[in-house]
Amino acid sequence: MKLTGLFKRGAACLCTAAILMGGVSAFALSPAAVDTATPAEISVTNAVSEAQLRSALSKFTVTYDSEAEGWQIDSPYEDASMEKASCGLYPYLFVTNDDPTVYISLGMTYFGNKKLDMKSVRVETEDNYYDFTCDDQFTGGYDNDLKSWFDYELFDMDDSTSWLNEWLAAKSVTATFTGKDGSTKTYTLTKDNLQAIRDILNAYDTLLGSDVSTARVVLRSLVK
Secondary structure, eight states: OOHHHHHHHHHHHHHHHHHHHTOOBEEEEESSOOOOOOOEEOOSSOOSOHHHHHHHHTTSEEEEETTTTEEEEEOHHHHHHHHTTOOEEEEEEEEESSSSEEEEEEEEEEEESSOOOEEEEEEEOSSOEEEEEOOSOOOOEEETTTTEEEEEEEEEOTTOOHHHHHHHHSSOOEEEEEETTSOEEEEEOOHHHHHHHHHHHHHHHHHHTSOHHHHHHHHHHHBO
């Protein structure tokens, strides 16, 4: 795997732990504010069968984080995007092992021919815009294989998924990465990027409809 892929895996695992401790970057929806949300719990009833859950999750990469004690679920579309040195906005799911809780986070990746230490990201549709404020630490670098600069930021979404659904319903979605030096790069979400969001939301809903024991059995069997 290229350096970029290794970086993404490491950053995602570190940020997963940060989510569980509350230490993540902030996002703000403009002009209307998002209601404060909490992570969603998996159902105690078995509304979703094991076969249905396995089908919903089998298209993803599932890894187990022993430090955070849970399963991370992410889309193969992101790996394909990074192999092309393409910017992207890709969501993750994290399911804790000790209690039936599902966390959603959004990873934002910049690629470009110039270093860009992300200060903020603005996501826009034809009807709304969302401002994401990045932390102060530069977690990017230069990938020698891809010959490209990159930076990465992870945002805790909890269970506020309504605005992701708005992106899916929009005619076009753009993300403008702004660096601390004022430089910018605009990225239009691709068909594959939007499909990754759609797939994650479907997996999220399916997980919430399953019971704890079924979810654990399926996730353990899918770990790579």
